[in-house]
Amino acid sequence: MAELLPSLRARNLSRCYGKRMALEALDLELHPGEVMGLLGQNGAGKSTTMRMLTGNLAPGSGSIEVCGIDLCKNPEAAKMHLGYLPEIPPLYQEMTVSGFLRLAASLHRVPKSGMTVAVAQTLQRCDLTGVSKRLIGNLSKGYRQRVGIAQAIIHSPAVVILDEPTAGLDPLQIREIRALIAELGRSHSVILSTHFLPEAEALCNRVLILRRGRTVFSGQVSDLLKQCTDDTLEDCFVRLTGQGNAT
Amino acid sequence: MIATIAAKELKQLFGSPLAWITLGVLQGILAWLFLNQVDAFLGLQAQLSLLVNPPGVTEMVVAPLYWATALLLLAITPILAMRLIAEERRNHTLPLLFSAPVSLRDIVLGKFFGLWIFLCLIVILATLMAFSLRMGGQLDMGLLLANQAGIVLLAACLAALGLYFSALTAHPAVAAISSIGASLGLWLLDIVTKDLGLWHALSLLWHFERISRGFLNSADIAYFLLFILTFLTLAARRLDQDRVCG
Structure with a gap:
């Protein structure tokens, strides 16, 4: 995989809302056929990240490349390779x-x-x-x-970005949407955000965990479990994001 | 891309009762005014024939018809324009356009043309009524064309203004009321500021009146074009603020 051109690459991506730092120095690389889970508590910066990656929000600093095309300099060409489902479907x-x-x-x-x-x-x-x-x-x-x-x-598109695609659905619908995402993962690069950790574990090759706009982990789920010496992704998640008074 | 977005706007308009009700009601009002005007002209015809250079049917019937159309456009364009962006923002559908490989310019122009084409349809229906007069007499085609050009340009100005106010807010009603205020203000500027040259020149009414009298002046056309360009550019800039400010 490593020798292939990444479908999506974000470097040092930051964004403020007024004085509040919503996202700080995010680095992300997604290769063809990978499904990446974007995890974090509410307000951690998941939707902000996704909106920036799809050209819906201008980054404060940093760069985004889709299939090697700079999203800020050449937005129309880059967006040809992007598909986006926001939190509220448009x-x-x-x-x-x-x-x-x-x-x-x-x-x-x-x-x-x-x-x-x-x-x-x-x-x-x-x-x-x-x-x-x-x-x-x-x-x-x-x-x-x-x-x-x-x-x-x-x-x-080469990259599909899905913001909480299973939120508010019943168990049967969740199962169907998950099967669809798994199928998408075979032909597209997918980033999805979710609060349902077993879903991330089942669907994603890699996860990126955010806490108050900062990346606290980026890598394979198995590496995370090893690193945290926990049994489940949920325990790791709580350990990484729950320290202190996370909002 | 402009055509795709314009077609989408038109489909949405005609997919709802709004377009049909608007066309029906306006046509009813205009037909009533038109018949009234024809009636008045026929009544006056005997007296008019005594004049050296009497006003013709185009001046007596067609020009007032376009005036009435202009006033109706002033009232309904803000209502039709209010949904263009404000409603999309309210329903969270703008990300569909922002995520697609479409520039802000194309989004704004697409929405503008969608509305303008609909307004032109209203003008076409009024023009068909005017053409029916040819069955019984001659029309001054020069004056008719000048009136058409004036109203089509006026419709474009009102659409651009409405689109800009729609881009400012997520509440369609707020957009409509602000737009009605601004259009009426720009219309009335002529009446309020009779002696002040500069304010006068900013009035929509003043420029429209000059064209509708048959003077196709490049200064008036330039005013209309600059007006349209200004408000479309402001609308695009306001849309960009959504992306920049979040």
Whole structure:
């Protein structure tokens, strides 16, 4: 893996909100086929990191490269290789699923000739074929989340970034979304944030743990378990992020 | 990309009752005013024929029709424009556009053209009514074209202004009220400041009036174009603030 060009590379990424440091000197490298879990308590800087990596938030300092293209200097070319599902899926309630995916495809510059195929494939991949003609506003939360993931992968980007994709779903939906993410991990590089640690353990090759904007661990889950001499990722997580009065 | 976003805006408009209700109600009001004006013209025709250089049907019927359209656009454009960005911000759908390989310029222009095309549709419907007069007489095509150019430019100005106010907030109603205030202010500037040259020149009404009288002056066109460009640039800058400030 190491000899391959990383799909995503962030160097010394920092961001302040007023006087509050939301993220400090984050370094991150993601290679093709890797699934990275971004872990941390609420307010640790996970969403800030993801918003910066996808061009939704300007970094205070540092650089981001997507497939070797600088996101700040050449945002349009870099964003061609990115797919992003924010914490609240950006869905137009009054559109049908297929209409919305067509819009997402054309916004991501999928050529007209390949659009029908791309939409059909994505519908199938996200198990949305049965609801393709329904209005998004009438779908259940689980289906809406799937539509959110579908818009992020419709253009087959090299990097898919998912912010808490399983939050608020029922156990069955969580299982389905997890299977979808595992499948995505085989063909894309994926970063996902989650509060559900067994999920991170099951899905991710690597984890990056943030505490108040600082990276407290970045590496393989097995290394983390060895380093902390704990039995579970949850124990390690509590040990790393719970020290002091974390907010 | 501009076309994609403009098409999306139009689809959303026509996918809701808003577009149809707007077109229906405006057409009803304009038709009523138009018939009234035709009626008045027919009543006055005998007296007009005694004048040396009598005003024609275009001046008596078509120009007032475009004036009425302009006033209606002033009232409805802020309401149609309020949702453009404010609603997206409120519904958290802006990340879809920000994460896609689309520049801020394209987002702003796409939304602007989407609304402008809809407003032009209202103008086209009014123009069709004006053209129906050709069945019974001659139209002054020069004056008609000047009026059309004036109203289309005015519609673009109001759309750009509405878009800017929509970019300022996450509350569509706040955007609409601010935009109505600003458009009316810029409209009335002419009445309030009768003798002050500079303020006068900033008024939307003053420039529109000059064009609608048939004088297609490059200064007036430049005013409209600069107006549009200024507010579109301000809207794009405000959108960029979302990315910079978070």
